[in-house]
Amino acid sequence: xxxxxxxxxxxxxxxxxxxxxxxxxxxxxxxxxxxxxxxxxxxxxxxxxxxxxxxxxxxxxxxxxxxxxxxxxxxxxxxxxxxxxxxxxxxxxxxxxxxxxxxxxxxxxxxxxxxxxxxxxxxxxxxxxxxxxxxxxxxxxxxxxxxxxxxxxxxxxxxxxxxxxx
Numbered sequence: 001x002x003x004x005x006x007x008x009x010x011x012x013x014x015x016x017x018x019x020x021x022x023x024x025x026x027x028x029x030x031x032x033x034x035x036x037x038x039x040x041x042x043x044x045x046x047x048x049x050x051x052x053x054x055x056x057x058x059x060x061x062x063x064x065x066x067x068x069x070x071x072x073x074x075x076x077x078x079x080x081x082x083x084x085x086x087x088x089x090x091x092x093x094x095x096x097x098x099x100x101x102x103x104x105x106x107x108x109x110x111x112x113x114x115x116x117x118x119x120x121x122x123x124x125x126x127x128x129x130x131x132x133x134x135x136x137x138x139x140x141x142x143x144x145x146x147x148x149x150x151x152x153x154x155x156x157x158x159x160x161x162x163x164x165x166x
Contacts, residue, residue: 028152030095032105035152036088036112040081042141042148043112043119047077049138050126064126073122080115087111103162110158113148120145 015023051074054065064070091104120142124131131138149155 026100029091029100029102029105032109032152033088033091033095035148036084036105036108037092039112039116039145039148040084040088042145043077043081043084043116046119046123046138046141047074047081050074050077050123053127070126073126077119077122080118084108084112084115106153106158106162109152110155110162113145113151114155116148117145 014020051065054070054074055063057064059067065074087104087108091101091108094101094104120138123138124142127136127138130136131142133139153161
């Protein structure tokens with residue numbers, strides 16, 4: 001879509017006239033880092049809910065958290081969340097220092113959104129059919145996690161863009 005000879009009221013202009021796209025592109029790093037932090041927050045909440053459920057849900061006379069398969073899922077969830085946090089902390093520190101790290105923010109957004117999806121999937125496994133019941137917190141986050149792989153540039157777009165930032 002092209003806009004030729006459009007008049008924009010002065011009150012609606014953000015930044016310098018003709019520099020709006022550049023201003024928007026500069027915000028992409030901050031937006032992607034911010035979204036990645038939110039994805040991690042959701043993943044952490046899913047892990048916390050899963051831990052409580054694993055301690056309280058009893059099967060075969062003991063909490064399901066006693067079973068090695070559940071322990072492995074919780075360990076994988078925690079490990080991936082930790083790795084995603086490290087990436088986001090790194091890019092946020094660079095943003096705070098005024099450095100532009102488009103590759104880092106793209107990688108952090110990509111990784112955090114994918115981690116969030118994997119954590120949500122494991123949470124559904126741990127909760128079983130209860131985790132898929134409409135309106136259950138895990139079910140809601142599971143659906144949202146899928147959307148986050150699209151928000152602020154799909155995972156596939158991030159992978160296409162990353163080589164351009166090296």
